[in-house]
Amino acid sequence: MISFILNNQEIHTEEKSGTTLLDFIRYREHLTGTKIGCREGDCGACTVLEGQLAGGRIEYRSIVSCLTPLGNAHGKHIVTVEGISSGQLNPVQEAFVEHNGTQCGFCTPGFVVALTGYTMDYKPIEPKKAIDSMSGNICRCTGYKSIERAAITVANVLADKNPDNPIGWLVSKGYLPAYFVGIPERLAAIRKDMATPENGGWILGGGTDLMVQRPDDIAETNPVLLFDRQDLKGIRAENGRCIVGAAVTATDMKESLLFRTYFPRLDHFMYLVSSEPIRNMGTIGGNIVNASPIADLVAFFLALDADVHLYHTKTEADRVLPLRKFFLDYKKMDKEPEEIIHHISFAIPGERTYFHFEKVSRRITLDIASVNSAISIEADGRDIVKAHVSVGGVAPVPLYLQRTSTFLAGKPLEEKTIIDAARIMDAEIAPISDIRGSKEYKRLLARQLFYAHFLELFPGKIHAEELVNVF
Numbered sequence: 001m002i003s004f005i006l007n008n009q010e011i012h013t014e015e016k017s018g019t020t021l022l023d024f025i026r027y028r029e030h031l032t033g034t035k036i037g038c039r040e041g042d043c044g045a046c047t048v049l050e051g052q053l054a055g056g057r058i059e060y061r062s063i064v065s066c067l068t069p070l071g072n073a074h075g076k077h078i079v080t081v082e083g084i085s086s087g088q089l090n091p092v093q094e095a096f097v098e099h100n101g102t103q104c105g106f107c108t109p110g111f112v113v114a115l116t117g118y119t120m121d122y123k124p125i126e127p128k129k130a131i132d133s134m135s136g137n138i139c140r141c142t143g144y145k146s147i148e149r150a151a152i153t154v155a156n157v158l159a160d161k162n163p164d165n166p167i168g169w170l171v172s173k174g175y176l177p178a179y180f181v182g183i184p185e186r187l188a189a190i191r192k193d194m195a196t197p198e199n200g201g202w203i204l205g206g207g208t209d210l211m212v213q214r215p216d217d218i219a220e221t222n223p224v225l226l227f228d229r230q231d232l233k234g235i236r237a238e239n240g241r242c243i244v245g246a247a248v249t250a251t252d253m254k255e256s257l258l259f260r261t262y263f264p265r266l267d268h269f270m271y272l273v274s275s276e277p278i279r280n281m282g283t284i285g286g287n288i289v290n291a292s293p294i295a296d297l298v299a300f301f302l303a304l305d306a307d308v309h310l311y312h313t314k315t316e317a318d319r320v321l322p323l324r325k326f327f328l329d330y331k332k333m334d335k336e337p338e339e340i341i342h343h344i345s346f347a348i349p350g351e352r353t354y355f356h357f358e359k360v361s362r363r364i365t366l367d368i369a370s371v372n373s374a375i376s377i378e379a380d381g382r383d384i385v386k387a388h389v390s391v392g393g394v395a396p397v398p399l400y401l402q403r404t405s406t407f408l409a410g411k412p413l414e415e416k417t418i419i420d421a422a423r424i425m426d427a428e429i430a431p432i433s434d435i436r437g438s439k440e441y442k443r444l445l446a447r448q449l450f451y452a453h454f455l456e457l458f459p460g461k462i463h464a465e466e467l468v469n470v471f
Contacts, residue, residue, distance in 0.1 A: 007083030017071025018218040033081035044137030047110035051077030061280040067211040081109035086177035095150035103141035136275030205286035246285025275366040285341040302390035303374035304346035311342040324400030370436040371445040394429035415466040
């Protein structure tokens, strides 16, 4: 039995947990404001809010319902566009009307839901972040400027929102229906009595890859759902290493105080990774086992020389291996079918460690990389003590550049070292031409990103004019 609250209605259903939340909302509950668009998580027309009970309060995040297995709604509050107003327009809807933020209207519910979700966040509202909250939504009509103006208006109207109790404040102003106030208690009661749905077969985290690849097959099953497994959650420091659960999402990484301490430019790095709703859903474990040659989080953790900690579900045996040895060939991994990733770990960066991540794609955000790359460098100011370099999109698997990394260690931190290392990298990669670019273009991108790491990390010491026109 799957139990959750849909807007103001309690749901208890025996539907297969692998069916999409989108289909359940539209065809079982007949809430047609949630639209069917791409069914790949790209357009945002099916955006809903997922509210989860945490520490006695509900935290809401936008998700795409087309890639959400119904079972992942278990024990949560799901909010569609029909559930965010009570007989009158809320400030987000009013702003869209005022600024002509809609034309054909097909995408509008997704935009409205995403921006409304941002107003419910436990942080002060900022205009830029209000705009960014809709990064997963696409409109083919408006040119976006009217939508951006609507978001700025919302941020100004709600500038005095109480960040300690945003839901109560929004309800008191008539901006949200009154039923939202009672959701924590109702969810707590549901969670107390609910049983975990039966499952087996497919193994799913957030669903952002498999629900694109095999939606019809999964819809007929009750997959093993790992997204809410508490033993796979959490980020912590332990014995000089950072431990990251396999069910941790990109958003969890972005909001982690530990990660923000280790990686001061984390906001920029995560901004390049997909879109807001996909970051809210996609898990680290799923990003790794999907084994894509251009997986962004894999490139990130390869440059940290992370380890993968595997758990065998039948024998309960644990196994650890370096992430750089996990990928054997295209879509092939050193993993038994009964094994799952339990967590990954990496050495906590020291004061002399510098880290950088970059990618190039056709769009800045909400897109798959043509090439991505990351680097971790330990330097004493004059020399490179140690380096780990990764690059994706230039081989059948995400690459840890062993020869390039080994070469950099012990070398002076200067342009000649970088140029020589780039030549080694050029021999170490093997790109092919595909839909994301020719092999020559990918070689160029890999080299440019490699240079960009040093230019960003050591401004004033490494100069661009010394690196160009060398090859």
